[in-house]
Amino acid sequence: xxxxxxxxxDGTWKVSGLNADAKPDAVPEGSFFxxxxxxxxxxxxxxxxxKTGPTGxxxxxxxxxxxxxxxxxxxVTETDPRLDGTASTVAQATYYTAVTASTExxxxxxxxxxxxxxxxxxxxxxxxxxxECSGSNSSNQLELAVGKNSTTVAQADTARIVDTTAANDIxxxxxxxxxxxxxxxxxxxxxxxxxxxPGSSSLYRRRxxxxxxx
Amino acid sequence: xxxxxxxxxxxxxxxxxxxxxxxLNAAGFKVTSTKGLGxxxxxxxxxxxxxxxxxxxTEVVAVTPATGYQSITPARWVVPARGAGAASGVHGTVRFYxxxxxxxxxxxxxxxxxxxxxxxxxxxKDGLTITSVGFGATxxxxxxxxxxxxxxxxxxxxx
Numbered sequence: 271x272x273x274x275x276x277x278x279x280d281g282t283w284k285v286s287g288l289n290a291d292a293k294p295d296a297v298p299e300g301s302f303f304x305x306x307x308x309x310x311x312x313x314x315x316x317x318x319x320x321k322t323g324p325t326g327x328x329x330x331x332x333x334x335x336x337x338x339x340x341x342x343x344x345x346v347t348e349t350d351p352r353l354d355g356t357a358s359t360v361a362q363a364t365y366y367t368a369v370t371a372s373t374e375x376x377x378x379x380x381x382x383x384x385x386x387x388x389x390x391x392x393x394x395x396x397x398x399x400x401x402e403c404s405g406s407n408s409s410n411q412l413e414l415a416v417g418k419n420s421t422t423v424a425q426a427d428t429a430r431i432v433d434t435t436a437a438n439d440i441x442x443x444x445x446x447x448x449x450x451x452x453x454x455x456x457x458x459x460x461x462x463x464x465x466x467x468p469g470s471s472s473l474y475r476r477r478x479x480x481x482x483x484x
Numbered sequence: 485x486x487x488x489x490x491x492x493x494x495x496x497x498x499x500x501x502x503x504x505x506x507x508l509n510a511a512g513f514k515v516t517s518t519k520g521l522g523x524x525x526x527x528x529x530x531x532x533x534x535x536x537x538x539x540x541x542t543e544v545v546a547v548t549p550a551t552g553y554q555s556i557t558p559a560r561w562v563v564p565a566r567g568a569g570a571a572s573g574v575h576g577t578v579r580f581y582x583x584x585x586x587x588x589x590x591x592x593x594x595x596x597x598x599x600x601x602x603x604x605x606x607x608x609k610d611g612l613t614i615t616s617v618g619f620g621a622t623x624x625x626x627x628x629x630x631x632x633x634x635x636x637x638x639x640x641x642x643x
Contacts, residue, residue, distance in 0.1 A: 273596060274596075274597075274599070275594075275596050275597065275598040275599065276598065276599045276600075276601075277598055277599065277600040277601065277604045277605070278604060279603060279604040279605075283594075283598055285596065294565075294594050294595050294596030295594060295595055296566070296593045296594040296595065297594045297596070
């Protein structure tokens with residue numbers, strides 16, 4: 271591409287060319303050079319072409335360049351920013367699953383759903399408790415929750431999942447939350463309750479899953 | 485103001501004055517010039533490798549309106565880059581000649597040609613017309629220099 275210049279009505283020039291093209295000299299102060307292949311603008315200031323917008327090292331950092339920051343290259347990251355997120359995700363995507371299936375029929379006022387687990391290492395976890403629930407009477411109220419070191423729905427860390435028309439239907443409930451700063455001594459409970467009405471309630475295929483997120 | 489010359493021709497006949505046709509229409513009362521009041525004006529001059537005398541503007545060519553037109557209304561033109569190397573003191577120039585004999589120069593000190601447009605500059609003259617445009621260069625040094633300058637070009641209209 272041929273480098274070309276057009277006079278602006280403020281006396282400056284608008285110059286266009288490729289990155290590899292030599293930039294002209296002795297153009298009016300304040301003129302712009304636009305690299306049509308890279309989209310980078312340069313401005314002619316004090317007889318020198320100066321890249322506008324992000325500085326060169328800022329652009330390098332945005333492009334994924336990395337190395338040792340220095341006074342002249344302060345914005346370069348120490349590690350490749352494109353890989354940081356991927357690397358951490360892979361390293362921390364370990365999950366732990368508690369009981370994976372059960373068929374017992376239980377009646378609770380406030381009680382554990384039969385699942386509990388302790389985190390294998392300190393950290394933050396996404397915890398979800400799920401199962402198929404049913405009640406024998408239309409006035410049954412079934413509830414499902416997750417709690418840390420608590421054994422009642424009222425003390426659970428998640429909002430209760432409630433179904434008041436569960437008569438003889440089997441419905442899948444799940445209740446999940448992120449529990450932060452867990453330590454290996456904690457116990458995480460899946461909690462199930464039939465809180466009202468006569469008859470019995472059942473919880474099938476219950477699962478308590480923990481996913482470490484940081 | 486040109487003299488008014490009585491004209492008598494029949495309908496459908498053509499009278500020709502100084503290369504301009506005038507046609508009497510069928511109603512016999514209106515004369516219309518078949519040449520428009522304005523016409524596209526486009527001139528260019530290739531590069532010129534020549535001696536540029538010290539300290540002065542030297543013109544390669546002056547472009548003028550065609551016969552029947554009196555002035556040029558430039559729209560855009562190219563001022564070529566300065567001379568290369570040791571001849572960098574020779575600056576490409578486009579010179580506008582105005583109807584009072586004065587001139588306005590557009591000179592380029594860069595090593596890159598620039599396209600200029602009429603709406604981007606102020607001529608700084610009132611009540612004048614541009615009668616011709618010179619393509620040349622200005623040697624700003626104290627010694628004669630030989631180098632290539634150009635090409636020049638100009639687009640606009642003539643009236």
